[in-house]
Amino acid sequence: MSGYPIHTIERVMRETDVDVVLTYAKARLLDGSLADRIIPVATEEGVGVINAAAVAVGVLTPGGTAFGNDHPASPDIINSALAMRTLAAEQGADVSFTANQYSMWRGASTTVIGASKIKNLCSAIRACGEPLESELEAAFLALRPSPADRKWKSGLAENKLRIRGRQPGYSDE
Known part of the structure; x- marks a missing residue:
């Protein structure tokens, strides 16, 4: 199974x-x-x-996502990602590398990486062997959106499962 809200998983x-x-x-x-x-x-x-989307479908890459305004992330998520990209640049870090480090060290058996360039794939592979420095991690995590704003909607409302009386369009919590 894949792509479901946390409570469904x-x-x-x-x-x-x-x-x-x-x-x-x-x-x-x-x-x-x-x-x-x-x-x-x-x-x-x-x-x-199996985990995927460490770079949040592109928003945690130096150039941002190719989806533009069609990205499913909320404005709060996009703004946090922009702040993280700025922090990475200020620290001389690669935001994609940092995002992959964080993601790959969270306990999943496998993390799926998508890369359009060999250098990005090589960077993601390097991230597997280097845990994120705790001070840098804390600086990034301080820029997260509030917990209520960390999820984005995906899928069609009519395909959402009704669980415990929830209606289509409920939060991904």
């Missing part, structure tokens, strides 16, 4: 015999819910976790 891991879940944009500098919520349940239930 947690429920499926607890209530079904799923072997692995694929989630995206939940282990990134902008949102740490993979480590905070998904990994503990996966560990308890013996479920493998």
Whole structure:
């Protein structure tokens, strides 16, 4: 299963015999819910976790996303990403490398990396072997949007599951 809201992923891991879940944009500098919520349940239930979108579908790259205004992130997420890109530049760091470091050290069995250039792929591979420095990590995390604003909507409202009385369009929490 993949791409579902956190509460749906947690429920499926607890209530079904799923072997692995694929989630995206939940282990990134902008949102740490993979480590905070998904990994503990996966560990308890013996479920493998595949992570994706460490660079938040491009917003955590030096040039920003190719999606422009069509990116699913909220203005708060975009603004936080811009602040993180600025911080990286000020610190002489590569925001994509830093985003990959953060993401790959959050407990998922696998992290899927998308790269349009060999140099970006090589950078992501290097990030696997170098944990993020704690001071730099803290500086980035201080720029996160508020917890209520860390998620973005994805999928069509009519495809959302109704869970515990929630209506289509509910938060990704």
